[in-house]
Amino acid sequence: MQHTVSSKTLIKASITALFVAIIALVLFILPAEYNIDPTGIGKQLGVTKIAQASEQKSVKAPDSLQMGSDEFQTIEVTIPANRGIEYKFEMQQYEKMTYEWMTDGDSLYFDLHGEPVGDTTGYFESYAIANLNEMKGSFTAPFAGSHGWYWKNNSDSPVAIQLLVKGQFKVIGLKK
Template sequence: MTRPHTPQPGELPSLGQLNRATLIALGAAAALLVTIVLPAEYGYDPTGVGGMLGLTEMGKVKQAEHRDEAPATKPALPVPATPEQAQASRPVGQPVTVSLTLKPNEGREVKATMKAGEALVYRWHTDGAEVRFELHGEEFGAPADQYSSYEKGTAAKADGSFRAPFDGTHGWYWRNRTDKPVTITVTATGEFSSFAAKP
């Protein structure tokens, strides 16, 4: 049986060598952070190397997608009805159709005001291009950043039914990630007091 080699004091690295190796490792890590990680993950390129490697654009796309994950919501405060909202109010059972056109990189919402347990049947489609979407809802009086997400993805159309889990506004947030305007048309039938595009 062979005994493992035990290093002698002269074979071990000195404190100076260990410090130098640690500084080299820290320098390499910092260089990778600044030239690769920051451009690829955050779109921030202080040295310009990320741009030359095509990483900065990738990071900017990632950051834009992260911002898209949560729609900009506002506190649910009572506001005067606009003409568009007044037209969208109707008796239960009568379908309501709303159309809106999104400029490149623009996002907007269409919301139904519903009580807990009320249901609607919906169908929406674009004029061809796929858009990012999120079906979500906010309780009345909830903080601006508090909402419930039910479904999200990328599509050119969708249909189905939805039952409100709480009193509040429920609907879609769409974002046009193309370089041309996209028109979205959504129709809903069911139990809701209003169904309209948000400004």
């Protein structure tokens, strides 16, 4: 006796499999592989630690110059309540940086910008201005100088930022 599966049953099984795969992707694979946790369940289950452990060196807000590389550096910065800070990198014209940053929850006002080397007028060029709790991208320095972020925390609690960077740069660090 031969058992045949109807097209309707096959379609239902395929849709169910697709649904289960999407759930697994969102709840387990993205948090474990890429530290992307849209639901927060990955953090609760501890699977985001897998991605964090596999990320290259973790650096606590260095103040000394370091060269960029082909590997991501992880920099952790805390923005005090109701305060702003700048974190900068020295880059030559046409050097490229790939970055990703995320907060521990709250959105921050930020201005990704650059200041030409040797300029004494106070000129700076903004590349992106917004209120977000994460951002990912890359940019090519249009001129030699310092390039980086100004983050402003308008909340009554400190906000931690994890910044991942790779490319061609020297770390300046927190701008005094």
